[in-house]
Amino acid sequence: MSQLQVKVASIQDVSAGVRHFTLVDASGGELPAFSGGSHIVVTMPAPGRTYRNAYSLLSSPEDRAHYEIAVHRQPQSRGGSIYMHEAVKVGSVLDISYPVNLFALSRVAKHHLLIAGGIGITPFMAQIHDLERLGGDYSLHYGFRSREHAAFADALKGRVSQRAVCYDESLGQRMDFDALLRAQPLGTHVYACGPQGMVEALVATARALGWPEHHIHSEQFLAPPVGEPFTLKLSKSELEITVQGDMSMLEALEAAGVDAPSLCRGGACGRCELEVLGTDGQLQHHDHYLSDADKASGRKIMPCVSRAKCGYLELNL
Amino acid sequence: MSLAFKQETFRDDYTFRNSPEAIRRFPFPFPEDQYMYSVNIEPHTAGPKGAVTEFTLDVDEHYVAECRDKAITLEQDPGRCAVLPHMMDAEWDFLEFTMESLARDYPEQFSLSKNGKAWTWVNRPLGIEQSFVFGDAATLPMGPFEYMGRQVQGDFVLLDQREDTLFADAGIVTSQADWSLAFNVGMSWNEWHGPVPQVTKLGVMDRALKFLMSLQQANPVRRLNWTMTINPRLDTSPENYPLWGGDRNKVTAENAGELAHLRVELQTLFRMPRSNAIVFSIRCYLISMQEMATYPRWAKRFHRVLRDLHPDLVEYKGITKYQQAVLAWLSRFDDGADIGTGTQPE
Numbered sequence: 001m002s003q004l005q006v007k008v009a010s011i012q013d014v015s016a017g018v019r020h021f022t023l024v025d026a027s028g029g030e031l032p033a034f035s036g037g038s039h040i041v042v043t044m045p046a047p048g049r050t051y052r053n054a055y056s057l058l059s060s061p062e063d064r065a066h067y068e069i070a071v072h073r074q075p076q077s078r079g080g081s082i083y084m085h086e087a088v089k090v091g092s093v094l095d096i097s098y099p100v101n102l103f104a105l106s107r108v109a110k111h112h113l114l115i116a117g118g119i120g121i122t123p124f125m126a127q128i129h130d131l132e133r134l135g136g137d138y139s140l141h142y143g144f145r146s147r148e149h150a151a152f153a154d155a156l157k158g159r160v161s162q163r164a165v166c167y168d169e170s171l172g173q174r175m176d177f178d179a180l181l182r183a184q185p186l187g188t189h190v191y192a193c194g195p196q197g198m199v200e201a202l203v204a205t206a207r208a209l210g211w212p213e214h215h216i217h218s219e220q221f222l223a224p225p226v227g228e229p230f231t232l233k234l235s236k237s238e239l240e241i242t243v244q245g246d247m248s249m250l251e252a253l254e255a256a257g258v259d260a261p262s263l264c265r266g267g268a269c270g271r272c273e274l275e276v277l278g279t280d281g282q283l284q285h286h287d288h289y290l291s292d293a294d295k296a297s298g299r300k301i302m303p304c305v306s307r308a309k310c311g312y313l314e315l316n317l
Numbered sequence: 318m319s320l321a322f323k324q325e326t327f328r329d330d331y332t333f334r335n336s337p338e339a340i341r342r343f344p345f346p347f348p349e350d351q352y353m354y355s356v357n358i359e360p361h362t363a364g365p366k367g368a369v370t371e372f373t374l375d376v377d378e379h380y381v382a383e384c385r386d387k388a389i390t391l392e393q394d395p396g397r398c399a400v401l402p403h404m405m406d407a408e409w410d411f412l413e414f415t416m417e418s419l420a421r422d423y424p425e426q427f428s429l430s431k432n433g434k435a436w437t438w439v440n441r442p443l444g445i446e447q448s449f450v451f452g453d454a455a456t457l458p459m460g461p462f463e464y465m466g467r468q469v470q471g472d473f474v475l476l477d478q479r480e481d482t483l484f485a486d487a488g489i490v491t492s493q494a495d496w497s498l499a500f501n502v503g504m505s506w507n508e509w510h511g512p513v514p515q516v517t518k519l520g521v522m523d524r525a526l527k528f529l530m531s532l533q534q535a536n537p538v539r540r541l542n543w544t545m546t547i548n549p550r551l552d553t554s555p556e557n558y559p560l561w562g563g564d565r566n567k568v569t570a571e572n573a574g575e576l577a578h579l580r581v582e583l584q585t586l587f588r589m590p591r592s593n594a595i596v597f598s599i600r601c602y603l604i605s606m607q608e609m610a611t612y613p614r615w616a617k618r619f620h621r622v623l624r625d626l627h628p629d630l631v632e633y634k635g636i637t638k639y640q641q642a643v644l645a646w647l648s649r650f651d652d653g654a655d656i657g658t659g660t661q662p663e
């Protein structure tokens with residue numbers, strides 16, 4: 001996959017535990033345009049293991065000079081958010097993916113109802129730019145624990161005050177999903193991003209009210225198929241190869257000079273299928289090619305996207 | 318690179334021919350003696366120098382004549398370009414994508430200069446110079462999609478991604494292998510692939526769709542598809558069937574070398590930035606049996622593929638009426654020798 005290289009131009013703390021990063025192209029050029037709702041996957045080469053986390057872009061999709069992301073420090077995870085808060089400084093260079101949009105606005109919706117909880121506000125920051133530019137009809141409802149958790153609330157007040165409603169939980173203000181959804185005109189699409197409990201409650205309410213499935217959107221990130229390192233044992237060539245956490249099995253085979261066939265490199269074509277002879281752990285299938293029965297059998301794997309959580313994986317290769 | 322553009326026609330007197338260089342770079346699609354559908358999608362990375370995949374979009378010796386033929390078809394039937402209103406962002410994405418790649422890859426023929434949103438586009442082969450404001454459709458003579466769709470060889474469909482599928486919500490289609498844009502615009506993936514035989518059974522379409530839904534910017538993909546056409550005709554549309562359908566009855570073992578053409582589509586798919594749409598480009602390459610047979614290895618290969626093709630595919634591709642005549646013409650090249658795998662001409 002093609003990657004972009006960016007440099008951190010500035011860092012700001014915008015609310016409790018939330019740090020805002022402004023990124024520019026590392027070689028001084030333009031960054032690709034994107035659509036509101038897109039995320040990038042940031043590669044973080046922490047000592048001993050590489051993390052890849054997805055963060056929504058919150059800057060204007062038309063601004064080709066900067067990308068902005070906001071990272072919520074998650075104390076219980078040892079992972080990427082800590083790295084972003086502690087190791088990344090102004091001037092740090094990061095590898096990021098091109099923008100990917102799995103939370104796109106429907107271009108045929110009559111009205112857009114945007115529901116944000118906490119840091120879940122980020123994709124909407126960019127979507128609002130698109131909606132304003134396209135003259136889309138929308139309203140934004142933004143809930144947060146208290147004023148000091150209300151990232152970007154002031155920016156929103158300034159930009160789109162008529163269309164944004166804020167809910168400060170510490171003052172007892174809460175969204176009533178049922179009432180909100182019932183009040184929408186026909187043809188409305190609802191979009192939810194925030195804590196899992198909030199998103200699930202909203203989706204359940206919309207379904208219970210008979211909203212069409214395709215009118216209910218919730219944020220999904222492309223889970224990058226990275227994981228922990230493990231060892232491949234090749235039975236025919238009697239080789240042992242380490243698959244690093246940030247490499248696919250296919251890349252590891254290629255890097256070791258093994259002649260492994262491939263075509264799409266995306267888990268669709270079937271060309272790269274390999275036979276599994278044994279493992280001391282679990283296969284993690286990420287492809288669209290194998291049937292559920294094949295996946296369950298544990299005998300086949302598509303090394304372009306799939307991997308294993310194990311010590312070793314033995315292949316008939 | 319210097320390109321000599323040919324004067325030729327794709328209708329009436331059919332003066333289209335391939336130069337020896339064009340024959341050599343022809344995207345011959347058969348690595349094996351048998352052919353069946355598969356998810357033959359691969360990354361659209363730069364191919365070797367001179368190959369049709371060397372650049373993002375291929376401009377070849379037929380460029381000027383193909384653009385002229387496209388203009389004739391559009392003049393006779395403006396409905397060959399159709400755009401649903403919610404595709405405006407995708408139209409501009411398409412304009413930017415085509416202008417930037419042509420200007421980058423063929424600087425002698427095309428150039429693009431930008432001063433903020435004030436852009437100037439120069440297309441030397443077609444004698445066009447146009448200043449306009451990016452994002453303001455009123456500053457172009459027609460919609461941005463049609464404007465550039467007329468200046469690139471091949472057909473284009475813009476796909477909107479929503480409801481867990483892809484919708485063909487815009488298209489400029491003048492060189493299609495017997496399918497109709499008017500019929501397909503606004504249709505979803507499963508609707509337009511409905512008539513294709515064998516593929517459901519093979520699970521090809523579901524897998525291809527899932528793969529395309531996660532197509533990423535800067536990581537385009539390609540595949541080849543093929544059929545046959547009698548006479549070098551680009552516009553083999555269902556609308557104009559009376560103009561070309563009858564030619565299928567005229568093929569004999571004597572004239573098949575001249576009349577029968579292999580028609581290969583280089584299909585490429587690109588994710589667009591602002592709209593999140595996918596550009597589906599269908600570029601048609603034609604080669605007569607006679608031209609193909611200048612490389613006997615290709616003639617042998619195609620003889621075997623055509624002879625053993627699944628009857629459903631023979632029927633679907635519209636080859637039934639002249640299959641035997643073409644086989645009779647090709648058989649003289651096929652001594653039965655093993656020619657190994659691969660698409661190379663020699």
Ligand code: HEM
Pocket residue numbers: 354355356357358474476483485494495496501509510512513516521522525529540542543544586597633634
């Ligand atoms: C995403 C853009 C695509 C569009 C808009 C598209 C559209 C079409 C259309 C209109 C047809 C003709 C069906 C008819 O006669 O009514 C067709 C045929 C077909 N398509 Fe696609 N297609 C797309 C992508 C793909 C991909 C990625 C594959 C990969 C497997 C594929 C495989 C096929 C096959 C095998 C046929 C039958 C071709 C033949 O024998 O002529 N298509 N497609």
Ligand code: FES
Pocket residue numbers: 261262263264265266267268269270271272273287289302303304305
């Ligand atoms: S290379 Fe296509 S499935 Fe792995």
